[in-house]
Amino acid sequence: MNQGYVKDLMVEEQIELQSISNIIFVETIARGFYELKKVTVALPEGFPLGRIYSREMLGKLLLDDHRYSILIETNDGKYLYQSSTVKIPKIDLPT
Secondary structure: EEEEEEHHHHHHHHHHHHOOOOEEEOOOOOOOEEEEEOOOOOOOOOOOOOOOOHHHHHHHHHOOOOOOOEEEEEOEEEEEEEEEOOOOOOOOOOO
């Protein structure tokens, strides 16, 4: 996972991140809600298209077994990128 401030990226790095991302979300003026800017892959069944998404919905995609390349841009100049090659470790908690 890569994260930071957009202002710290060179223009070429910004373009590269956007080009390698399968899914891009941009935060709306309503903090904590995101719109879908780009999608080039099939999303999980039941994931609605053309809507405003909450942080919880984005979290489901970030942790999904399909492992998408996701770029999230916030309205305060931050970004988060997760590559599709990231493997989320499973944690077995004691019961």
